[in-house]
Amino acid sequence: MHRSENSASLPSRRAVLKSSLAAGFTLAFYLPVRAANEPEQTPDTTAGQFAPNAFIRIDHTGKTTLVMPQVEMGQGVYTAIPMILAEELDADFSKVELKNAPPNEKLYANPMLGVQATGNSNSVRAFWKPLRQAGAATRAMLMQAAAQQWQVDPASCTAANSVVTHAASGRSIGYGDLVDAAAALPVPQDPPLKNPKDFTLIGKPLKRLDTPKKSNGSAIYGIDAMLPGMKFATLAACPVFGGKVAKVDDTAAKAVPGVHQIVVLDDVVAVVGDHMWAAKKGLDALKITWDEGPNAKISSADIWADLRAASKKDGVVAKSVGDLAKGLAQGERFDAEYELPFLAHATMEPMNCTVHVTPDSCEVWIGTQTISRVQQYAAKAAGLPLEKVTVHQHLLGGGFGRRLEWDMAESAVRIGKQVDGPVKVVWTREEDVQHDIYRPVYRNVISATLSDGKIAAWKYRVSGSSVMARWLPAGGYKNGIDIDAVDSAVDMPYDIPNKQIEYVRAEPPAVPTGFWRGVGPNNNVFAVESFMDELARKAGKDPIDFRRGMLDGNPRLKAALDLVAEKSGWGQPLPARVGRGVCVQPSFASFIATVVEAEVDEHGEVHLRRVTSAVDTGIAVNPDIIVAQLQGGLIFGLTAALWGEITIENGRVQQSNFNDYRMLRIDEVPTIDIHVMKSSEDPGGIGETGATAGPPALRNAIYAATGIALRRLPIDRKALALANKA
């Protein structure tokens, strides 16, 4: 090898390999059996490739493979993450190939969550710097390798589209021809990053990489995994939470053509057949007697009575500013309580998991937001060490937090242990709705005083389940405070001199609770922004003017509010029973102001007319995906505000499918205008931002249209019907 001055003091290749391993960086070989139909799902391998970090692999032909540490569930990360990596790498974006990251907490843990998970709208926020550094370091190594070969100063070289060029001598060389030399160089620890003004990819509305296959039926979701000799299963868990199987009469089920096997576990019964139809008919033919257990009498009324009682007690103080008692003694005091129901996720792709369990191996095919947890719990269920469990990541047909759980994998492995060969376990929609892990019920108790048209004191107590205490106790639940449950309450955007935010952990009996698109802010933004409108009215102020007067400390949000006021036609006359409502929020590090315009008809039915949002989400990596996420997120939130509620009777969920767990449909969707503001701040989160913005803005539009202050979701049409007005 030709040595330049630069490389004279470089460590040997062997030393580099050792130090890379010590630093936790890749070179681990990962070679599970390849699935029959998974052209996109081949495992990540560094063999024969330049792999200076966990995210980038370049082979001798120049083929550049990017390993995705976050999963694609519609939010566009399989485009945004490649854009960030390719930007700093100066790779040819049209030719990059993607791979899913295998379960590996060391390499792929989400820096903001501390575990390998996709959620909390933080894929771009959390990986922004690490990905840029990975791209920049790799690019620096390739440029140095080229400069060495040409014996020129690396600074005199440029890179673009996977080619290094030395303009002065007219030479250029592709990345593929540099991989061996680059691999011998040390990985720079603090490579210079591009000045954003030099970005060529970031900031452009580039086409998504995942959508062509989704338009012709060739994209493979977890539910589409197909393996030679595979059988198909569907299952029933006890309809009462926590209940067990008492007795199963499978005579009729076994007589169903195509049924192979009935698997009876302590809490679940599954039917295995030649196809889902046989499995489903078999399940319908089973006579199962359940031991319903201690939860058989629980109903929503009990759960709400418990929560209301709990919310009256003092909570743990999560934030305190100024002198609350003094503030509450000033001016006129107002009190209100806001309540939010249980919600199911209802991802379009029902829960499913395909497994092949043998005495010494377990292979799992799934689309999951938490692949390492799936691996851990599959190993536990299979009774095998972690390294015997292979998990194949797939596209997700919706996540929304539901796929941050691993229950569907755990039960599939327990079933698969008793099945010879691979089995795909698919839940019916009814099972999916009735055995979800639900968005908790919440109750928020607020007291505030007004003085000179501004809020002098604010006491806010959120009561509800702690999802963090179960899901991420280390880091998420500290000293009795769930950091998610108080998110967007402790950091509410308004300048209020005296305030206190409290949390009461109140776990509902029996009903499992989890993250749901919008997480804690869903609850807090609704309560805060609803009460802001009520206070504005008490103060005799326009809702936007009232907010603007308390946003001096939050200029980004204030600018978004001003823009949405202009773009929404705020203040322009409207017909009777039509109103505009506003919501502002700094949640997920995005600053968004939203106006919903809605009509309330004489029957109390609510019709969405128009939605306008203005958002400062920092550097917009892909502005078109940001617009799409807000359009969709707003609809997700508005759907819940209009109809979303899971109720419990006799320990069972009463809703079962889309006929009684209602979704917004195309004929009910209003015009949605999204204005993405120019910003040079680091990127904010966007996947959940619309979901939290829609409900309070709608609620406030109804308030403006009717004068009725709804304090609970979903909206109560009876309360809004003209006949009910005094």
Place this chain on the structure above:
Amino acid sequence: MTTLNINGESKTFDAPDDMPLLWVLRDVLGMTGTKFGCGIAQCGACTVHIDGNPVRSCLLPVGSIGNKAVTTIEGVGATPVGAKVQKAWLDLEVIQCGYCQSGQIMSAAALLASTPQPEDADIDLAMAGNICRCGTYVRIREAIKRAAGEV
């Protein structure tokens, strides 16, 4: 044995007559582009064409189809209308998670085949049976109009 004409090809398989077409496509023939969403014709994810008409395959007994032509998402791109719908879908980046989009595209292609210049009300009528949890409805409407301009 049952024989069906699917995407212009003759496919023979063994399945009971009451088995819904959805499961024949997915589990017997391995054509997984058609999706299972609800099983009760409430969401439209399983939409296919039978002689060009949009039908929810989750409730369609395979024994009732006879020699009618079945078109699925894997084959709709071979029709001029289907290809234009798919192109409009990509031009406007309609798709997010994509799970419902096979059904959305099939419903939209059937609409445009019968109503080449649909009004908003036509779109509402033809597409209201297709649920999208990602909320891509605004772009679905635009893409249908885009495709109509090019059909």
